[in-house]
Amino acid sequence: MDNLLQAVPLLRIYDEDRAREFYLDYLGFTLDWEHRFEEALPLYAQVSRDGVRLHLTGHHGDATPGSTVLVQVADARALLDELRAQDYDMLRPGLEHQPWGLEVSVVDPFGNTLRFHEPQPADAAEVPEPIRHEVVVAVEPSEAFDRFTGRYGEWWDKQYTPDPGTYDGMSVVPRVGGTVALRHRDAEEHPIGEVTVWEPGERFTQTFTLALPPGLATTLDVRFTADPAGSRVALEHGGWTAGTAHLRDSFGDWAHLLDRYAALT
Numbered sequence: 001m002d003n004l005l006q007a008v009p010l011l012r013i014y015d016e017d018r019a020r021e022f023y024l025d026y027l028g029f030t031l032d033w034e035h036r037f038e039e040a041l042p043l044y045a046q047v048s049r050d051g052v053r054l055h056l057t058g059h060h061g062d063a064t065p066g067s068t069v070l071v072q073v074a075d076a077r078a079l080l081d082e083l084r085a086q087d088y089d090m091l092r093p094g095l096e097h098q099p100w101g102l103e104v105s106v107v108d109p110f111g112n113t114l115r116f117h118e119p120q121p122a123d124a125a126e127v128p129e130p131i132r133h134e135v136v137v138a139v140e141p142s143e144a145f146d147r148f149t150g151r152y153g154e155w156w157d158k159q160y161t162p163d164p165g166t167y168d169g170m171s172v173v174p175r176v177g178g179t180v181a182l183r184h185r186d187a188e189e190h191p192i193g194e195v196t197v198w199e200p201g202e203r204f205t206q207t208f209t210l211a212l213p214p215g216l217a218t219t220l221d222v223r224f225t226a227d228p229a230g231s232r233v234a235l236e237h238g239g240w241t242a243g244t245a246h247l248r249d250s251f252g253d254w255a256h257l258l259d260r261y262a263a264l265t
Contacts, residue, residue, distance in 0.1 A: 008046075010055045011112045012063040016043050018109040019056055023047050026088045027106070027114075029054070066111040076102040076118035084177075092177035094196025096205065097219045097239025099127075128248045130238030135258040137231050141224040142201035144231035147264050148222060149174065149204055153183070155261035160210070160253070162190055174198060180206050193220065208237065211250070216243050233258070 013019040023029045024047065032053075034045035042058030052071055057063060073079055080095050083106070096103045101120040107113050137144050148155075153169030161167045166184040173179050176198050181189035197205035202224055207217040219239030225232050235258060240248055 006053070008053050008055055009067075009069045010057050010063045011067060011069065011108070011110070012065045013043075013056045013058055013108075013110050014065075015109065016058070021088075022108050023054070023056065026083070026086050026091075028082070068113040068115060071114055071116050073104075073116045073118050076104050076116060079116055080104045092175065094176055094194065094205070094207070096196060097217075097241075099129075099238070127240045127242065127245050130236045130240070131248065131251060131254055132234070132236050133254045133258055134232060134234040135262045136227050136229050137233060137262050139230050140201075141226055141231045144224045144233055145201045145204065148224075148233065148261060151264060152180070155257065155264055156182075157253075157257060157260060160257075163187070182210075193217065197221070208239075212244055212247065216241070218244060233261070 020031075024031060027049070029047035029049045032046040032048050034043055036043060042060075043056070044059060044062075045056045047054050047056060054069070076095060080093060083091075083093055083104070090109070091106055093104050093106050096105070099120070100117075102118040104116045105113055106116075137147070139147070149172050152172055156170055158164040158167035161182050161184070163184050166187065168183040168185050171179070171181050171183055171189060173195065176195055178195040178198070179189075179191050180193040180195065181191045183189055192210040193206040193208045195204070195206050196219075197203050203222065204224075205219065205221045208220040209217045212218065217239065218237060221236045221238065223234045225234070235254055237251060237254060
């Protein structure tokens with residue numbers, strides 16, 4: 001007989017109304033029970049959804065805000081669609097393609113992250129490693145981030161657009177869920193992805209659909225860290241699947257594009 005049965009994460013909360021709004025209304029958990037030692041003392045409660053149980057605690061010594069819980073799910077895309085349909089303005093999560101599967105991450109009002117993870121199938125075809133390049137620029141990470149996102153259209157090479165002769169720049173809506181699009185004169189914007197992580201001065205991530213079959217997307221992940229010479233900008237183009245792996249070698253010009261980015265003044 002197995003002796004260890006189940007682990008139940010404890011997550012620190014300090015506002016009961018906001019906790020209920022997030023876990024019950026937004027994530028769709030059910031309140032199973034709640035407990036207080038006395039009426040004026042902190043809440044301790046259990047919420048559950050499907051086979052997942054979480055304990056929410058207002059007691060200072062039980063847990064630390066800023067923790068992370070990994071929750072395995074059967075269909076990350078379906079969960080993402082469900083969350084985006086909710087009337088919850090505080091978050092707009094995205095889908096991240098990782099070598100180990102798909103992930104949707106949300107952060108509760110207390111800094112705790114719930115990372116919903118759909119594992120890579122055991123029999124999935126082998127897919128290529130991400131394309132990785134980095135460059136050092138002589139500005140602080142906050143400025144490096146602003147140049148990358150705010151001047152995307154300047155460092156992007158017009159040769160990698162549907163119509164180089166009418167290319168007029170790039171637009172980035174600066175929030176999770178925002179559209180990244182190429183602009184051409186006298187034409188509608190040409191979307192090439194959606195922002196999935198927007199952390200100014202630290203990280204920018206988007207889906208990337210340029211020159212890919214309809215309905216398929218890769219992931220562009222860019223991280224900005226301090227360097228003695230300014231900032232190190234590390235770019236990773238990943239999220240390759242069986243449907244896009246054969247196209248990976250056609251995206252070999254990121255070093256050229258990063259050189260154009262580094263040349264901005």
